[in-house]
Amino acid sequence: MSSTNRTVVVTGIGATTPLGGDAASTWEGLVAGKSGVRPLEQDWAAEQAVRIAAQIAVEPSEVIPRPQARRLDRSAQFALIAAKEAWADAGFTDRAGEDTSVDPDRLGAVIASGIGGVTTLLDQYDVLKEKGVRRVSPHTVPMLMPNGPSANVGLLVGARAGVHTPVSACASGAEAIGYGIEMIRTGRADVVVAGGTEAAIHPLPIAAFGNMMAMSKNNDDPQGASRPYDVARDGFVLGEGAGVVILESAEHAAKRGARVYAEAVGQGISADAHDIVQPEPEGRGISHALQNLLDHSDLNPAEIVHVNAHATSTPAGDIAELKALRKVFGDDADHMAVSATKSMTGHLLGGAGGVESVATVLALYHRIAPPTINIENIDPEAEANADVVRGEARKLPVEGRIAALNDSFGFGGHNVVLAFRTI
Numbered sequence: 001m002s003s004t005n006r007t008v009v010v011t012g013i014g015a016t017t018p019l020g021g022d023a024a025s026t027w028e029g030l031v032a033g034k035s036g037v038r039p040l041e042q043d044w045a046a047e048q049a050v051r052i053a054a055q056i057a058v059e060p061s062e063v064i065p066r067p068q069a070r071r072l073d074r075s076a077q078f079a080l081i082a083a084k085e086a087w088a089d090a091g092f093t094d095r096a097g098e099d100t101s102v103d104p105d106r107l108g109a110v111i112a113s114g115i116g117g118v119t120t121l122l123d124q125y126d127v128l129k130e131k132g133v134r135r136v137s138p139h140t141v142p143m144l145m146p147n148g149p150s151a152n153v154g155l156l157v158g159a160r161a162g163v164h165t166p167v168s169a170c171a172s173g174a175e176a177i178g179y180g181i182e183m184i185r186t187g188r189a190d191v192v193v194a195g196g197t198e199a200a201i202h203p204l205p206i207a208a209f210g211n212m213m214a215m216s217k218n219n220d221d222p223q224g225a226s227r228p229y230d231v232a233r234d235g236f237v238l239g240e241g242a243g244v245v246i247l248e249s250a251e252h253a254a255k256r257g258a259r260v261y262a263e264a265v266g267q268g269i270s271a272d273a274h275d276i277v278q279p280e281p282e283g284r285g286i287s288h289a290l291q292n293l294l295d296h297s298d299l300n301p302a303e304i305v306h307v308n309a310h311a312t313s314t315p316a317g318d319i320a321e322l323k324a325l326r327k328v329f330g331d332d333a334d335h336m337a338v339s340a341t342k343s344m345t346g347h348l349l350g351g352a353g354g355v356e357s358v359a360t361v362l363a364l365y366h367r368i369a370p371p372t373i374n375i376e377n378i379d380p381e382a383e384a385n386a387d388v389v390r391g392e393a394r395k396l397p398v399e400g401r402i403a404a405l406n407d408s409f410g411f412g413g414h415n416v417v418l419a420f421r422t423i
Contacts, residue, residue, distance in 0.1 A: 008184045008264040010420070011253050012090025012246030013358045014082040014195075018239050018345050021058030022085055026345075026355070027362045030370040031393045035223035035344050037237050044203045050210040052222040053201045054239035054346025071139045072152060073117035074199035078242035078351070079149035080156060083111070083193055087157055090246040091258055101256045106190040108161040109154040110180045111197060111244070112172035114350025114410065116146030119202050149197050153244075161189040169410030170310075172196055173243065173353025174418050178267030180247045185266075190252040195244030195354030206238060212277070216313065226347075227374035228311035228318050228340035229382040236312040239346025243354030245361065261365045265403065265419035268293025272413030279317045279409065283324030286407070289415040290328040299403060299419050301332040305396050306369050306404035307386075308360040311340035312347050321407060322385040336405075337394055338386045339363070340372040353408040357418060360406040364422050367396040 015022060018036025019029030029036065036054045045051045060069060060077035069077055092102060120143040127135050142148055147165035154163035162183065166175040173196020180194030209215045216235040218225035226237040247264055270292060272285035280286075293299065307325065311318050318340075325333050341359050348355055363369050369389045382388060396402060403421040 007250035010261040011248045011258045012086040014085030015243040016081045017241035018054035033371045033373045037222045051219045073120040073143040075197045076149040079197040082242040082244040083153045086244040104158045104160045107159045108189040108192040109159040110164045110176040110194045111150035112166045112176035114172045117144030120144045168414040171408040171410035171414035171416040172350035174408035174416040192247045196351040197242035198349040198351035228313045230375045231377045233313045237346040239348040243358040262420045266297040268417040270415045279320045283320040286324035289417045303403040305402045307338045308356045308406045310407040319381045326385045337369040339370045343373045369394045
């Protein structure tokens, strides 16, 4: 079977985040404007300049059997939890090979991570130094591989159409979903489990990001530290978790009578070619990604009423994104309710695009935009370029077909914009 114009829909969602152990509790926290950031209580945190993070709300040990968990990096644990929820939410049962509603040869998995099994790598190196060669876990290599989460999700559902792992820093999760959309659109698969995961709350990444001056050092006010668009924003807060969606061809979903959350309209991709870590200040690369999305889809700018912004709470990045929205959409940007959910979840790096896609889909499904919290004094440039949802959640139009964007950008200049639309 081959096609180039198949409609793709979202039929299942799953998440485990700093706000909750599943998609429902995460969404509830987002709408309520709840912060998942708290002090780090590990012994190693005392000597760090950054002593806060958005840690997972429900530990994997409460969900995954211990023998299985010991063979999985924390990032893979998160991915499995989110994928299991999404798979069941879509109405599938057990492994794909035992579920007659999907052909495993037409089933794919695309789960991304920006850093991969970094905690396994660093922890096992400590074991090697302190306890010797024989004490290093024989599971270390499959645990630290960046494709470990995707491979384990593929094994979980029995995916045989392809298992893939985009690695594009903080754009990875969104790129995975975009890849999944294209797998279905081009006829490679009927169903794809797609999303992103990250587990990098560890002394080395925190020290490195802190020394880059990329992270907030507002240790005295953890819940107020992630503050996109505020004049006093001073960097992102590291988060952890995973978000997964089940993508499906509309025809396949209709045949099995699946509930549909939204249409996955498509993706726009570009690269800044500017700097390894700094965003292009005028948002030119982001503008190209937005225009690429419009040029390769039937999306009408007038349909777009909501944007889940990348907005990490950095001085340069937050504004560049809004400038790009204004440049591409002009006056149409005035009716786009912009939410920066990282103000509540922190920045999940490669997992951000997955979690924020779940949030974007639910925003359309429930027709409500989550707030951006912690804005006490909004940056004048942000206020001039966008309609930022502040204080409390905002209702979206209840009539007609509406669309939303999820923006994700990463070190290296990666830009990915996903578009979803109500059915």
